[in-house]
Amino acid sequence: MSRRVLLLGEYGWRNGGENSFLAIAPSLIQQGFEFVAAVPAGTEFSTALAELGCDLVDLQLFHRDQRKSQEQIRIDLDQLVRSVQPDLVHCNSLSTSRLAGPVTRAANVPSVGYLRDILRLSAKAIQDISEMDQLVAVSRATRDYHVAAGIPAGKVEVIYNGVDLEQFAPRSGTGSLQAERGIPTGDRIILCVGQIGIRKGTEIVLDSFSRLAAKDPSLQLFLAGDRHSKKQEAIEYEKQLKATSASSSCSSRIHWLGRIDGIPNLMNEAVLLLHAAHQEPLGRVLLEAAASGLPFVATRVGGTPEIVEGTGIELVPAGDTAEMCRVAQRILECPGEERRTARELRDQAVHRFSLRQCAEKIGNLYRQQLGT
Numbered sequence: 001m002s003r004r005v006l007l008l009g010e011y012g013w014r015n016g017g018e019n020s021f022l023a024i025a026p027s028l029i030q031q032g033f034e035f036v037a038a039v040p041a042g043t044e045f046s047t048a049l050a051e052l053g054c055d056l057v058d059l060q061l062f063h064r065d066q067r068k069s070q071e072q073i074r075i076d077l078d079q080l081v082r083s084v085q086p087d088l089v090h091c092n093s094l095s096t097s098r099l100a101g102p103v104t105r106a107a108n109v110p111s112v113g114y115l116r117d118i119l120r121l122s123a124k125a126i127q128d129i130s131e132m133d134q135l136v137a138v139s140r141a142t143r144d145y146h147v148a149a150g151i152p153a154g155k156v157e158v159i160y161n162g163v164d165l166e167q168f169a170p171r172s173g174t175g176s177l178q179a180e181r182g183i184p185t186g187d188r189i190i191l192c193v194g195q196i197g198i199r200k201g202t203e204i205v206l207d208s209f210s211r212l213a214a215k216d217p218s219l220q221l222f223l224a225g226d227r228h229s230k231k232q233e234a235i236e237y238e239k240q241l242k243a244t245s246a247s248s249s250c251s252s253r254i255h256w257l258g259r260i261d262g263i264p265n266l267m268n269e270a271v272l273l274l275h276a277a278h279q280e281p282l283g284r285v286l287l288e289a290a291a292s293g294l295p296f297v298a299t300r301v302g303g304t305p306e307i308v309e310g311t312g313i314e315l316v317p318a319g320d321t322a323e324m325c326r327v328a329q330r331i332l333e334c335p336g337e338e339r340r341t342a343r344e345l346r347d348q349a350v351h352r353f354s355l356r357q358c359a360e361k362i363g364n365l366y367r368q369q370l371g372t
Contacts, residue, residue, distance in 0.1 A: 002034040003370060006086035007054070008077070008096040010061060012043025013228055015195055016284040017116045020138075020161045021092050025052050027359035033366060036084050057084070070099065077103045088112065088369055094119065094129065101131030110369040112136065112362075115156070118145050118281050118302055126150040133369055136362070138282040139303025157365065160306075162358030163287040163349055170293030170346060173269040177222075181255060187218045188332070191270040191294070193263060193285045194277075196227040196238050201276030201299065201318065206244055206254070208274060208324045213250040216332070224266060226259040267292040271338065272331060278318045280304050287353050290345035295338055297327045307353075311344040 005028075009018065022045075025035065029052065037049040041058035050056055057080065061068055068076070077100055081089065089104050089111045091097040097113030104111035113132040118141070121129075126149055129135070135156045137143035147153045178185060190212070192205045202223070209221040227238045245254045260266070267273070273289045273296040280286075282303035289296045290307065298304050300315035308315065316323035331338050 002032050003087040003366070003372075004084070005033050005035050005366065006081065006084050006089045007035050007037045007039070007049075008059065008089065008091045008100055009037065009039035009045060010059075010093050010096050011228075012040035012045050014044050014048065015228070016161075017093055017114065018045045018048075020116075020284060022048050022052070023164060023355055024162055024359040024362060025049075025054075027355065028363055028366075029053065031359075031363040033363070036086065038080055038084075073099050074103050078107065081107050081109060088366060090114075090366075091132065093117075097132050097135065098125050098128045101128045104133075105131040112365060112369060114138070115142050115146055116281055118142055118279055121146075121149055123150070130155065134365060136365065139306050141303040141306065142281040159358060159361045159365070160353055161282055161284055161287060162355035163284075163291045163353050164355055165291055165350060168264050168267065168288045168291035168349075170342065171268045174265075175269075177266065177269045181220075183220055184218075187220050188216075188272075189270040190219055190221050190328075191266060191273045192221065192223045192225075192275070193266075193273065193288075194225045194275070194283075196225055196241065197229055197234055198237050199278055201278050202241055203244065204276035204319060204321055204324060205274045206241065206248070207321045208276070208328065209254070210248050210250055211321065211325045212328060212332070213253055215329075219332075220253045220255065222255045222257055222266070222270070224257045224260055224263065263288065264292065267294045270294055272296065272328060274324065274328065275299065275304075276318070276324060277301060277304075282306070287349060290353070291349035293342035293346040295331050295341040295345065297324050297331070299324075307348065308345075309348075311348065313341060313344060 035054040037054045038057040038059035039046050046056055061073055089109055091100050091113040094115055094117050111132045112134045115135055115137045130151050136159050137156050138161055140158050143156045143158050194200045213219045227234055273294050275296055275298040277299055280302040286307050298315055299318040301318050314327050316327055
């Protein structure tokens with residue numbers, strides 16, 4: 001007998017949290033869970049969920065470009081729960097967990113929430129999130145942070161995100177990207193993938209690349225991702241990044257791709273990924289790079305140390321351009337180091353971050369809450 005799960009998704013775009021759920025959804029459906037997805041209608045997330053056979057409900061947290069009050073959102077969620085009559089509610093983010101916690105508690109419906117962020121929270125927010133029956137943290141660092149903030153430790157289980165080991169796998173580059181962009185065949189691609197936002201530290205990537213490129217004219221930088229935040233500080237940050245890029249002495253070797261498909265192929269074309277996040281609960285792009293056997297230089301923040309745990313892979317302090325350049329140069333100048341790092345990362349992905357492991361653990365968590 002299938003069990004109905006109401007999925008609450010705050011955003012319509014596909015970033016780390018959305019892609020992480022989409023990656024395990026087919027397995028959860030095979031395990032007998034039927035999803036009703038409450039997400040913004042007419043978006044890339046809703047389209048992808050519909051393609052998986054999920055029933056859709058339009059969830060709008062904004063009205064005329066203004067976010068609804070917390071009280072109104074909870075009234076809407078209460079009506080939604082009463083209408084859908086789910087066996088379980090799955091909140092795909094910290095924000096939806098906070099909004100739905102009191103609602104699911106009052107309705108006596110089992111609930112599972114996700115902690116995918118490391119953010120400072122008010123005492124009231126902690127109280128609301130703690131109303132969820134079970135919380136999933138994407139890393140030990142994320143769990144420890146929220147437990148220290150006051151969420152009961154017994155409610156939080158660490159389940160690492162899973163990565164598709166077939167879609168993201170070591171393969172020889174085809175050279176198609178170089179041909180498409182008119183780049184000399186012998187040039188090497190450094191990659192940066194992620195949403196454009198202050199937290200991602202893209203300014204450190206640009207600075208690091210400029211220093212590396214000054215010594216090696218064969219290097220090209222490709223940045224994939226766009227900005228979602230409409231806050232003025234985020235808009236100004238993007239403008240400053242683009243201005244810095246345009247005024248750089250190696251501006252012709254810096255390529256802004258925007259939001260693109262084909263990230264697996266892009267990783268196979270690159271020789272190195274730079275990830276300069278100032279905070280990162282568990283970077284999905286790092287898991288994808290690991291599965292692709294793509295060496296990366298990343299910052300020692302949040303859950304990132306857990307990705308390379310037990311390996312000799314070196315992480316760098318956040319905001320430290322000199323250290324990022326030092327580690328990147330060591331990999332770029334030593335083919336043996338590059339191959340060793342690639343093997344270690346792929347092994348980590350296979351043994352610790354597979355989709356199968358993640359989906360089985362989430363399915364077991366659902367069944368525990370349902371008492372089956």
